[in-house]
Amino acid sequence: MSIPENQKVAVVTGASSGIGAASARLLANDGWHVVVAARRKDKLDALAEEIGGTAVELDVTSQESVDALAAQLPRVDLLVNNAGGAKGLEPLTETSIEDWTWMYETNVLGTVRLIQALIKKIEAAPDNSGLIINMGSIAGWSVYEGGSGYNAAKHGVRVISRALRLENHNIRTTEIIPGRVATDFSLVRFEGNEDRAKAVYDGQLNLVADDVAEAVRWVASLPNHVNIDRLELKPRTQS
Template structure:
């Protein structure tokens, strides 16, 4: 099966696209003329989004090799990959963390990024004029460790390593590491606090926060740069977050 792209042929794949930064990025890219393949686990949300932006919905679990391989089999062209699927669980001190949470965070944030990158890299390498681009969604948590964040800090450090390794090893595909600071995305916090809405909301209450659309605009801008330009790292924080 081959996914039809828009008139200029440019195709972007956005993982974790069913909500938050992924959804906002898909909308921003579509508005900029990309055909966007929105990929995530929640198919109903994806289909609604794809219908809204003129894109294509593909159900995807980045922790599953078969699911990732199936994504690649549906594509014959990819110019841009936004590795956005990820998340955090828990905010306990390291000594009290659940190893299962560590495993989920590494499998989703780190190995999920590797899986999708590996299967789509040949298509990205084939993009016209060496214009292939990968945007890895990192975090300021990958630079600065904070109390209760050990597993997520370690996972986002892993995303940094992946981005740097790709930059060193492959000069036919551009790689950008995008590192947001505090972004008010409800589902991220709900997942972290296991559905505790009050605790999730408290993270953002009384703070100046970025929105998912702020990060999406950075994704759109990076993707709009000419093929000879590589934005290595971009960090975005609200004004009050030092």
């Protein structure tokens, strides 16, 4: 992987669309060399060419895939754990164990895999400047009907972020907590059903991916002695 010797490196997972892609663009504008990682390599290649970054195909549910990414990286100053998602909106008693498993593998264990694989490189960032940003959700703080599996998974991300802060790895750790954001999140949740996905956002005031990406960019721009423990953002009308 060819990266200029003195350029800071950010790794953004789930970067093929939505918040991940928007974050990669803003970080690149701030001077980071951004490694964009996700499963959809065709979209990653186009994004990497646009921002002057590097595209790496990544499946966060696969330890082999995560290890292969880590082996390619000469340095990591910032990890943005953005890969995640939800499936289904059924009552708890009707939910699919397969959907729960996917949500845990992607949101929780995927986050842990990336942290474990890259922590030594992040700790080695100059002047203790290493930073991990975990993409949480208001779903990790407030339970809603039909969201039990996703609520539980995002509560897990919340715990991961707090544990890292307590364990003091001489790095900074931030959980970003978005409310309702109009992306393809609901399209994944409803397995491509565009009508159901669109209904989630119709008639609502929503955040967009760039709003959350700006929070990522701002946290990453702060001096090394500043840690934002958690940053919650919602559309004005969401209480």
